[in-house]
Amino acid sequence: MDGTVLVADDDRTIRTVLTQALTRAGCKVHATASLMTLMRWVEEGKGDLVISDVVMPDGNGLEALPRIARERPGLPVIVISAQNTIMTAIQAAEADAYDYLPKPFDLPDLMKRAARALEQKRKAQVIPKIVEPRTEGTDLPLVGRTAAMQALYRLVARVMNADLPVLILGESGTGKSLIARAIHDFSDRRTLPFVVAQAADLAGAEGPSSLIARARGGSLVFDEVGDYDDETQGRIVRMLDALPDPAPRIMATTQVDLSSLMEAGKFRQDLFYRLGGVTLAVPALRERVEDIPLLAEHFLTRAERDGLGLRHLSGEAMALVRSYAWPGNVRQLENTIRRLVVTSSEEEITRAEVEAVLGNQPAVEPMRPGGEGEKLSTSIARHLRRYFDLHGGNLPAPGLYDRILREMEAPLIEIALDATGGNQAKCADLLGINRNTLRKKITDLDIQVTRRRKLM
Numbered sequence: 001m002d003g004t005v006l007v008a009d010d011d012r013t014i015r016t017v018l019t020q021a022l023t024r025a026g027c028k029v030h031a032t033a034s035l036m037t038l039m040r041w042v043e044e045g046k047g048d049l050v051i052s053d054v055v056m057p058d059g060n061g062l063e064a065l066p067r068i069a070r071e072r073p074g075l076p077v078i079v080i081s082a083q084n085t086i087m088t089a090i091q092a093a094e095a096d097a098y099d100y101l102p103k104p105f106d107l108p109d110l111m112k113r114a115a116r117a118l119e120q121k122r123k124a125q126v127i128p129k130i131v132e133p134r135t136e137g138t139d140l141p142l143v144g145r146t147a148a149m150q151a152l153y154r155l156v157a158r159v160m161n162a163d164l165p166v167l168i169l170g171e172s173g174t175g176k177s178l179i180a181r182a183i184h185d186f187s188d189r190r191t192l193p194f195v196v197a198q199a200a201d202l203a204g205a206e207g208p209s210s211l212i213a214r215a216r217g218g219s220l221v222f223d224e225v226g227d228y229d230d231e232t233q234g235r236i237v238r239m240l241d242a243l244p245d246p247a248p249r250i251m252a253t254t255q256v257d258l259s260s261l262m263e264a265g266k267f268r269q270d271l272f273y274r275l276g277g278v279t280l281a282v283p284a285l286r287e288r289v290e291d292i293p294l295l296a297e298h299f300l301t302r303a304e305r306d307g308l309g310l311r312h313l314s315g316e317a318m319a320l321v322r323s324y325a326w327p328g329n330v331r332q333l334e335n336t337i338r339r340l341v342v343t344s345s346e347e348e349i350t351r352a353e354v355e356a357v358l359g360n361q362p363a364v365e366p367m368r369p370g371g372e373g374e375k376l377s378t379s380i381a382r383h384l385r386r387y388f389d390l391h392g393g394n395l396p397a398p399g400l401y402d403r404i405l406r407e408m409e410a411p412l413i414e415i416a417l418d419a420t421g422g423n424q425a426k427c428a429d430l431l432g433i434n435r436n437t438l439r440k441k442i443t444d445l446d447i448q449v450t451r452r453r454k455l456m
Contacts, residue, residue: 001027001111001115001118002118003027003049003121004028004046005047005049005118006032006047006052007019007030007051008031008050008053009031009080010056014080014103015031022111022114027114030047033057034058035057035058035059039064042071045072047072048075048118049077049114049121050068050076051078051080052078052079052080054081054082054083054088055083062088062091062092062095065079076121077098078100078110078113078114080101080103081100081101081103086182089153089154090182093157098120100153100157102145102150144291144295145294148283148287148288149288149291152280152282152283155280160182160183160187164277165274165276165277166180166252167252167253167275167279168180168253168282170284171255172329172331173285174282175282175329175330177221183219184219187249189218189219192216192217192218192248193214193219194219194221195219195248197220197221197222197223208235208238208239217246221251222236222251225275226256226261233271234268237270237274240271250274250275252275258275284326285333286325286326292321292322292326292333295330296333299334299337299338300312300337308342311340313349313354314349314351317353319351320354320358336357380408384404406445409445413427413447417447422449424449
């Protein structure tokens with residue numbers, strides 16, 4: 001890397017780490033804990049790249065972006081922030097930040113982004129686009145610091161003004177409608193209507209035209225489009241083929257994998273390709289375990305603001321909340337927290353109180369994208385993500401490969417043996433392995449074999 005980097009962060013450790021890493025990479029570095037000092041350097045013409053925190057003792061890094069753009073058109077700014085909400089990503093994108101990274105960030109990743117920014121500055125002639133920063137007036141419960149949520153935030157920020165249809169995929173309660181609303185509210189269509197359509201809204205000869213008239217060039221969202229019957233799907237196709245000018249931004253939400261439905265003949269191929277310009281996958285809550293305490297605190301704060309009282313979860317109570325599967329996702333977590341706030345007699349919510357509330361929750365398996373047609377690899381990936389999440393920021397114990405294969409191998413052999421009535425020769429043939437290999441695995445895995453006649 002070659003160039004001068006201006007680093008602004010009130011955390012001395014971060015300033016030191018970035019200064020050392022960038023210097024080793026061949027850059028000159030000026031580091032400061034003051035936004036005022038950073039702006040002075042920018043005005044003096046120093047720097048080829050800015051790396052700035054958001055919350056500084058003497059100002060807000062996001063609010064400084066338009067001023068940097070005016071003073072130094074084309075100077076790339078990488079925003080780093082401990083405020084791990086979708087608002088930060090959207091504000092950074094609106095203010096034309098080159099990139100946005102949440103704290104704690106991965107240093108090699110940041111170095112790669114810095115190298116790309118410096119290279120782009122050398123090659124590109126950038127025309128500045130000055131955008132006033134948006135104040136945080138809407139308290140969106142799209143909170144998360146996990147990699148999955150941060151990737152989603154960045155993608156939302158990139159597509160919000162793109163003239164492409166958006167398909168939002170996720171289980172019930174994950175916040176699909178909130179994502180759609182955020183895309184609209186922070187796009188250049190924000191002053192136009194936001195219309196959510198159900199299947200019933202498309203019925204009759206005037207249904208589609210009525211929806212278009214209501215949207216008026218704003219945003220039109222087809223809610224849970226995977227549940228629409230073939231006739232309704234056909235109406236949408238014809239409507240999309242005859243959109244007036246200006247056309248509304250088209251979005252759709254779905255709990256099920258539309259490609260699986262399409263392969264099963266339950267979803268029209270022409271509609272699938274019309275809706276799938278950009279697909280945003282919203283992770284289930286059990287797939288981002290590290291975000292559960294963050295969300296719980298968010299909902300406790302919201303409940304206090306709504307006048308329901310000041311409450312906090314005990315350490316044991318929070319541990320139970322964190323370990324629960326949350327089949328209803330963020331919506332279920334929010335409702336549970338509000339119920340605990342209302343029913344708890346003390347300021348501290350105990351584990352016993354959480355157990356009492358969760359014990360009354362319906363014992364249902366969560367809806368999963370793809371339903372019964374979900375691929376085995378998808379189920380395994382979900383299980384492994386949760387396994388890693390449960391270790392927090394630490395890695396599992398060494399030997400993970402053999403442990404995972406053992407867990408998969410044992411039920412496979414047991415089920416194959418059951419299917420072949422305990423006949424090891426047939427089971428080995430079914431599995432495609434040598435009979436001696438099968439016997440060794442039965443012994444090693446301590447599998448009980450019951451020989452019986454299998455009725456087919």
